Each structure stands twice: as structure tokens, then as C-alpha cells.
Amino acid sequence: MREKKSNPLKYFADFGKAVVKGDAGVKCSLLFMGAGYTFKGQWLKGIFVTLIEIAFIIMCIFYAAPNLAKFGTLGTVQREAVFDPLTMQQTVNDYDNSFLILLNSIIALFLIVCFILFYIYNIKAVYELQQQKKFGKHIDSNKETVKSIIGKKFHITLLTLPAIGVVLMNVIPIFVLIAIAFTNYDQNHMPPNSLLDWVGFSNFKKLFTEGMGNYFGYAFRKILGWTLTWAVLATLTTFIGGILLAMLINKKTTKLPKMWRSLFIVAIAVPQFVTLLLVRNFFGDQGIVNTICSNIGLTDWLKHIGLVSAHLNYIPFLTDPHWAKFMIVIINIWVGIPYQMLIATGVLMNIPTDQLESARIDGASKWKIFWKITMPYVLFIQGPALITDFVKNINNFNVIYLLTQDVYITPDQALANANAKEVDLLVTWLFRLTNEYYNYKMASVIGIIVFIICAVFTIISFSKLIAGDREEEYQ
Amino acid sequence: MAKTKKIIGSIISHIFLAILVVIWLIPILWLVVTAFSGYPGINKAHFFPTSWSLDNFKKIFLHPDSVVQYMTWFKNTLVIAIFTCIISTIFVLMVSYAFSCMRFKGRKKIMTFSLILNMFPGVLSMIAVYFVMKSIGLTNSHLGMIIVYSAGSGLGYLIVKGFMDTIPASLREAAKVEGASEFTIFLKVVIPLCKPIIVYQIISSFLIPWGDFVLAKLMLNSGISSDWTVAIGLYNMLNRSLVNNYFSVFCAGGLLVSIPISILFIIMQKYYVEGVTGGSVKG
Structure with missing residues (x-):
């Protein structure tokens, strides 16, 4: 056919x-x-x-x-x-x-x-x-x-x-x-x-050059760097975390695997805008976590080792550029791992058991089996989805916007002149330019750039996905 | 020796799992307890509220004000979700049948093209979508929202098509021999066999308007709170000037919307895996 x-x-x-x-x-x-x-x-x-x-x-x-x-x-x-x-x-x-x-x-x-x-x-x-x-x-x-x-x-x-x-x-x-x-x-x-x-092409020129009162070039460079770093970190942490969690739950010795799985699913079943907005207040400057950290002396200890500047009496979880980036990745792990766990569970259940058995008989250690058999198999199945995840993370609007909007104020004047923040992804920057500053021309240029980045990865992912197409198998 | 070692290992992994579950559920627990708090702002000193009350729910159900119009938002979102769900499900079924059960010139090409198009995140073209809707006067309208959510839904055919691919072609052939048209086969043979995947499709498209924040924020920008969806309304309560009076109402509202959504999500999650891995795994 x-x-x-x-x-x-x-x-x-x-x-x-x-x-x-x-x-x-x-x-x-x-x-x-x-x-x-x-x-x-x-x-x-x-x-x-x-x-x-x-x-x-x-x-x-x-x-x-x-x-x-x-x-x-x-x-x-x-x-x-x-x-x-x-x-x-x-x-x-x-x-x-x-x-x-x-x-x-x-x-x-x-x-x-x-x-x-x-x-x-x-x-x-x-x-x-x-x-x-x-x-x-x-x-x-x-x-x-x-x-x-x-x-x-x-x-x-x-x-x-x-x-x-x-x-x-x-x-x-x-x-x-x-x-x-x-x-x-x-x-x-x-x-x-x-x-x-x-x-x-003057809008494009503005985005790619710096100086002379033009801050877009500077902001673009910074934000592109963070967007890609974020996408790599977010994809890898949740992916590996998801596999490990799935393996832990799937272990033969683990009792009631279904119950454990369901408990994690509850966390992601609640709409994201609810949990993320909640977590952002959880970690607010005057929030409950700060109260607890200050009570147990963690704030003072962090001040002592220099991770929190001396004039603050709280941990700036979502208000300091470095802390905010760190927290966003951590919170994203919280959001993302249950999803990846669900998928990894499905993948792990289909893993060819004969290979595992023979490796075990040959006396391979658990660690070796994980790296030599489980991971290659999971990567083989999950490879295309991993790239799709990467693209999704480049555009992970919800996590960044809901955690930082109205909370995070950039200390960098040059970024502020371009209406950007350190923690912005290209898409949240684009959204702010549109929704708050009506700067449609620059937003469109950024949109095109993101489009091209996504297109490259999408097509890579797609060519692999098509290779696994089995539609005629049943018919 | 080996046995005790195994037992200890098992106990450790159970304790570890329990710790993880606690970490994952703490925010949810905080949501639940704060919803019943008697203090309207954020309780900064204690995890559990110092006074318990049902005031937040009373406010939501009985005393709506200019900030809290929860029932209106709920109704808006429900209407948008129902129509989105109907249109999307019909579109997806139509596209899936055409791609799965019919053979025509250019089929593979159209499929490839739509898959690639579908992989582009919708967030990207949203400003242009906004322009298009604005120029036909459909921003700040629920009809506009329904169109935005459902018009492009035909692209998400992959899972349903994968399911239809597993229906034996001989069933369709038999119907054809008896003189049934493609339309009859579609309605009388294929759709009844697709019931489980239709349930998935209905739930997942129903969930979109409940979980979406960005498109609603962009499209419903007039500031008239009775037009909003639940997501926008709840977001607005956390405005700097409002958060100290409405945080616990936010939690109550969040809890109320989460209960039905979670149940639906849990029902459909078993199909979620297949969707993400493109059907290469039968979960």
C-alpha cells in the first residue's frame, strides 16, 4: 500500500x-x-x-x-x-x-x-x-x-x-x-x-546586535542561554528521576505498587496552575518554608556559608536570580517526575525479561544490568519522546510564568530595559512583550527564532518516530 | 544472612518511598488544610491553620463579590469545556478514521505534515492566534475560547488512529461486501469498537480548558471578571493587593476544581502512557 x-x-x-x-x-x-x-x-x-x-x-x-x-x-x-x-x-x-x-x-x-x-x-x-x-x-x-x-x-x-x-x-x-x-x-x-x-530585517538586527541603547541583543543572549540550560536540566532530571522512581516502585519486594503509584499521580492530577501558584507562596520570602528554615537555623547556616547574602533575614527562594533558577528546576522535578514515572512504568513492563535473566545468571551486578540493559532499552523506546520533551520544556510556559510572575523582579537594569528577567524563557519573554508591553514586532521575531529551534528538534524526533510506525501490523 | 539483608533492603526502600510520597503530597495537604482556614491570608507561622472554618466555601457558594465569582467562572469553564470536548472528539474521530481506515493519494504526506505541525507548541503561535481572533471580534468571548481550544484538535489524532489500526480490516471488508458505505462503516462498525479510546479522547479534551492558563489569560483580557475561567479567576486572587485577603479562598477554590479534575485525570492516565510513547508501548 x-x-x-x-x-x-x-x-x-x-x-x-x-x-x-x-x-x-x-x-x-x-x-x-x-x-x-x-x-x-x-x-x-x-x-x-x-x-x-x-x-x-x-x-x-x-x-x-x-x-x-x-x-x-x-x-x-x-x-x-x-x-x-x-x-x-x-x-x-x-x-x-x-x-x-x-x-x-x-x-x-x-x-x-x-x-x-x-x-x-x-x-x-x-x-x-x-x-x-x-x-x-x-x-x-x-x-x-x-x-x-x-x-x-x-x-x-x-x-x-x-x-x-x-x-x-x-x-x-x-x-x-x-x-x-x-x-x-x-x-x-x-x-x-x-x-x-x-x-x-531591522527587528532581527535589533535582536542579534547589542549596544547603543539596544538591550534586546543582550537580553536575547542571556535568555536563550538559560532557556537551553533549563530545557536540558528539566528534561534530564525528570527523565532519570522518573525511571528510578518507576524501578523502585516496580521492584518485586515493594508491597502495594499500585497504591504508591496512585499517591504520586494525585500530585499531578491537581491542575498545574493550582499547585504551582500554591508552591510559589509556599516558598515565598515571608512564606511558611522560610519560617521553618529560620526556626531550625538553616537560614543562618546558609548565611554563614555565603549562599544567602548577609542583609537578608530570609532565603530568597524565588526572588534571587540564582536561587530562583535552582528552585525552578527543583519544583519542576516535583511536577515532572510522576509523569515520567508513569511512562517509564509502561516501558519497564515491556522490557525483555530473558535478557535480564541471562545477565543475572551470568552474575552481572544490579548496577551493571541497569546501565547495560535497562537504560539502553529505555533510551531506545523513549528516545524520540525525550526530544519531544526537550522541545516542550523549551516552551514550558506554565512552570516559569506561574512561579515567577509578579514575584521575581530583575536586579539587572539592562534586562529590565528589554522587559526581560533572568528566569524568563523565550516564550515567557514573548508573552510579556505581547501581553504587557504590546511590543508585537519583537515578540514575533522571538517567536520565529523559537519556531526554528523547535522545528529542528521536532524533525529529528519525528524521523525516529516514523521509523517505529507499525500501522500495517494488525491490519 | 541473605534473607535478612533482603528484608532490611526492602524496609529501607519502603521508608524511602514513604518520604518521597510525603514530599510530593505536602503541597496538596497544605492546599486542603488552608482551604478550611479561618484566616484569609497566608499563614506564615504554622503549616496547619490556627482556626478552622468553612467561611471560604461559604464565600464561594453563597457570597460572591467582585473578586470571587467562582460559580460564574466554573459555569464558564464548564460550558467552554463541554463544547470543546464535543467538537474535538468529533474532529479527532473523523481524522483518525480517514487516516486509519481509508487509503487515498497523499495520505502519508498529510499525516506526516499534521504530526509535525502538532509537535509545535501552541504557546508559540498564540499571539498570532490572538490577532486572528481579535480581528474577527472573538476575544473576550466564550465562543472564541471554544474555537481556540478545538479548531486545531484534528492534529491530535495519533492515539485514536493507533487504536483504530488494531481493528481488523476484515470487519470493514465484510460490511463493504454487504453494501455498506464508508459512512455507515464509520458510524456502525468502527465507532462502537472504539468506545474505550473515545472515553479517553472525551476526558482529555474536556480537561484542556480546565488546565489551560496562558491562552485564557491572553484571550480574556478585558478585566471583566464575570467573563473569566476558573484558572484566570484564581490567578487573580493572588494579585499582590488581594493575596492577603483571598489566599485561603484561593485554596478552597483550587480544591473544589481539583476534585473532579483529578478523578477524570486518574481515569484517563492509563492511556496517557500510550499517547506519549506514540503507541510503541502497550501499558
Whole structure:
């Protein structure tokens, strides 16, 4: 059931062949897309396809053309409100909304590309119909065409709605994000009150260079470094911790393994925003943990060895840059290990026991068995998921934002100028730039960078995942 | 000798497990006890509250004010969750059937493309999603939230498709011989066999709006508290100016939302493993 590999050249060659060798029906279809079907008796399909063509032309005239015409400049007419003394109301001129022009142009371009693909497909289909007729093969009647909607073409019926949703929620936003990165959309340029302009690569330049009152380069370097460090630490600690915990619970001598597992699951079953917000107050500067630490003398001891600066009378768990980073990793272990334990349990149960047995008979130590048999097996199964976890941690918004927002104040003025903090990940920085400072242009650039980083790892992970695809095994 | 050593080892590992469990459950315990605290702010000196009361729950159920509109938030989240759940489940079933049970040109390519697209974290394109929703006027509306949560759900087909792959093709062939259309097979043959995985799909998509914080925060930004979901409302109580009067109410609210969510989570967790490992492990 392998699909044929197609190459792009053949795609256009087939189209050319269809146009050249096609009969009158195919030639007419170049202008009236449904003509070819109608000539062969499939008038229902013909009408339907022609209706799509008409709808597309109407869309072009009334939607695509006016927007795309202004796409180059993103509009030229500034919004002006004039107070009209006669009606006692503000009248607004016929202004250009740069953002809507941008968005509509992208949607229009998308529709045009889709239509072109459909157009080419249509010509090929009409040509194929001509060939079928020529060789006396069966041609579907109108009734059969309608039936195929729930028959052999059912996949199109099934996929249309979800695909529209995905385009709306996943595809169009990516293009909008890319487009905004090349504009000056920020707090001083907010449509509809002011116009946007294309600024080329200057936002990218701002993110990659430092100095001259530009703090974004500095902030980006620092935050990228922490994001990657964090992602590595968070992924490895929870992964290894999860395996060890799963092994401890799965040990033959452990009584009531199910009960232990359930207790850990309770901790992650509570929604994250509840536990994280709670933990953040647990470790607050005046919080309960600080009271206990101070009572048992831990605070003084830490002061003594220099881990807490002398003028503080509490441990700055979430307010000092180094402590906060450390605590975030620790709290993430708390959040992440039960998940990894669940997965590791599943993996460990499937471990080939004959290998373990023979190793044991050969007298290998437990430690050796763990490193030479268990770990390689787990890594083999879990490898792709590990990379996916890494990508998820790069974007682990919840842990960082819920633990540090409103609590952590950066002491680094240069970072503060770029609206960043030491503990920020690229995504939380992006979120703050958007949600609090309306600096959409820089947020978009950061978004693109994160996208590229994620894309690289995702594709690595994916190529491994596909290798393990076993869909035909059962069927 | 070896036997006593084994017993001691077993005792040590049990004690170790018990310590771990305590560490893991301390915050949860703190949540529960603080929910019943008579003192509204954060109790800094004692782990257990000094006075016990049900005031926090009374406030939530009987005396909503401008800060605590818990029942409204709960209702909002419930409505969003129910619709998200219905749309997502239908979408995922449709996509899974198309990919698992039908063979058509470009199937593998579309599958690969959607898997890759699905691996990109949604947090990233959220500002652009926000723009799109804003320009069609759907920010600060529950309809907008439902669309945001469910529109792209078709991409998460992997687990359900994996389950459908295990349904023998001969069942479908037999139905086809008897003249059933693909639509009939989908409704009458495949869906009834998918019941367990549909339960998983329903629960997991139902849980999304309850656990989501970031999208709700971005989309429901008008500051009108009656529009909020539970997550945003509870987050707001921990605002610097409010935390000293509302911390224990936050705990009570957090506890109330956690109970149903935890139960659902525990029901579906056995499928969670399969989802993460891409079906390469049968847990």
C-alpha cells in the first residue's frame, strides 16, 4: 500500500500534457472549470466546480484585490476622527487598518494558492475523464458522484472541517507571525489609530546586535542561554528521576505498587496552575518554608556559608536570580517526575525479561544490568519522546510564568530595559512583550527564532518516530 | 544472612518511598488544610491553620463579590469545556478514521505534515492566534475560547488512529461486501469498537480548558471578571493587593476544581502512557 513518490517536475509536466493533449472539454475547462465534466455527462460535478470558480473570482474582486493592492504599503490613509458639531458625534474618515490589510492579504494569498492547486488538479482530472471515456471505461453518473461523498471520497468529507480548523488556528497564525516580524507593530504603532510599515530585517538586527541603547541583543543572549540550560536540566532530571522512581516502585519486594503509584499521580492530577501558584507562596520570602528554615537555623547556616547574602533575614527562594533558577528546576522535578514515572512504568513492563535473566545468571551486578540493559532499552523506546520533551520544556510556559510572575523582579537594569528577567524563557519573554508591553514586532521575531529551534528538534524526533510506525501490523 | 539483608533492603526502600510520597503530597495537604482556614491570608507561622472554618466555601457558594465569582467562572469553564470536548472528539474521530481506515493519494504526506505541525507548541503561535481572533471580534468571548481550544484538535489524532489500526480490516471488508458505505462503516462498525479510546479522547479534551492558563489569560483580557475561567479567576486572587485577603479562598477554590479534575485525570492516565510513547508501548 505504498504511495508512489512524486516529484515536482512531473507534477507540472502532467498538467502540461493534459492541456496539450486534452480535447475540447479539457480546453474549455481552462476557462470554465466545470465544462469538461458537463460535456461528459457529469453536469452536477460541472456545476459545482464552476460555482467554486465563480466564488473564487468574486473573492478576488471584492476581497483579495483591494487588500493585496495595499499590501505593499500596508495602507496610506491615517485614521482621523473629526468632531461634527451638527450631529454632535465623532466622524471617522475612511482610514486604512494596516493590521487587517496584513491579515486579509495573507488569507487571500492562501486562498489563491489553494485555488491554483485545485485548478491544476481539476484540469488533470478532466483529462483523466477523457482518457477513461476513450478506453471505454466506466464513468460515474451524477448519482454515483453524490454517493461517493460518503463512499470512496469519504475521506475528503471527513477531513474538510478539521483541515479548515487547522488552517485557521495553526497555519495562518504562523504566516501572520512571520509577517509581523517585518513590520513596526508596537506600542507606538497600534492599528487602527496609526499605520504600520514594513521595516525589513531591522527587528532581527535589533535582536542579534547589542549596544547603543539596544538591550534586546543582550537580553536575547542571556535568555536563550538559560532557556537551553533549563530545557536540558528539566528534561534530564525528570527523565532519570522518573525511571528510578518507576524501578523502585516496580521492584518485586515493594508491597502495594499500585497504591504508591496512585499517591504520586494525585500530585499531578491537581491542575498545574493550582499547585504551582500554591508552591510559589509556599516558598515565598515571608512564606511558611522560610519560617521553618529560620526556626531550625538553616537560614543562618546558609548565611554563614555565603549562599544567602548577609542583609537578608530570609532565603530568597524565588526572588534571587540564582536561587530562583535552582528552585525552578527543583519544583519542576516535583511536577515532572510522576509523569515520567508513569511512562517509564509502561516501558519497564515491556522490557525483555530473558535478557535480564541471562545477565543475572551470568552474575552481572544490579548496577551493571541497569546501565547495560535497562537504560539502553529505555533510551531506545523513549528516545524520540525525550526530544519531544526537550522541545516542550523549551516552551514550558506554565512552570516559569506561574512561579515567577509578579514575584521575581530583575536586579539587572539592562534586562529590565528589554522587559526581560533572568528566569524568563523565550516564550515567557514573548508573552510579556505581547501581553504587557504590546511590543508585537519583537515578540514575533522571538517567536520565529523559537519556531526554528523547535522545528529542528521536532524533525529529528519525528524521523525516529516514523521509523517505529507499525500501522500495517494488525491490519 | 541473605534473607535478612533482603528484608532490611526492602524496609529501607519502603521508608524511602514513604518520604518521597510525603514530599510530593505536602503541597496538596497544605492546599486542603488552608482551604478550611479561618484566616484569609497566608499563614506564615504554622503549616496547619490556627482556626478552622468553612467561611471560604461559604464565600464561594453563597457570597460572591467582585473578586470571587467562582460559580460564574466554573459555569464558564464548564460550558467552554463541554463544547470543546464535543467538537474535538468529533474532529479527532473523523481524522483518525480517514487516516486509519481509508487509503487515498497523499495520505502519508498529510499525516506526516499534521504530526509535525502538532509537535509545535501552541504557546508559540498564540499571539498570532490572538490577532486572528481579535480581528474577527472573538476575544473576550466564550465562543472564541471554544474555537481556540478545538479548531486545531484534528492534529491530535495519533492515539485514536493507533487504536483504530488494531481493528481488523476484515470487519470493514465484510460490511463493504454487504453494501455498506464508508459512512455507515464509520458510524456502525468502527465507532462502537472504539468506545474505550473515545472515553479517553472525551476526558482529555474536556480537561484542556480546565488546565489551560496562558491562552485564557491572553484571550480574556478585558478585566471583566464575570467573563473569566476558573484558572484566570484564581490567578487573580493572588494579585499582590488581594493575596492577603483571598489566599485561603484561593485554596478552597483550587480544591473544589481539583476534585473532579483529578478523578477524570486518574481515569484517563492509563492511556496517557500510550499517547506519549506514540503507541510503541502497550501499558
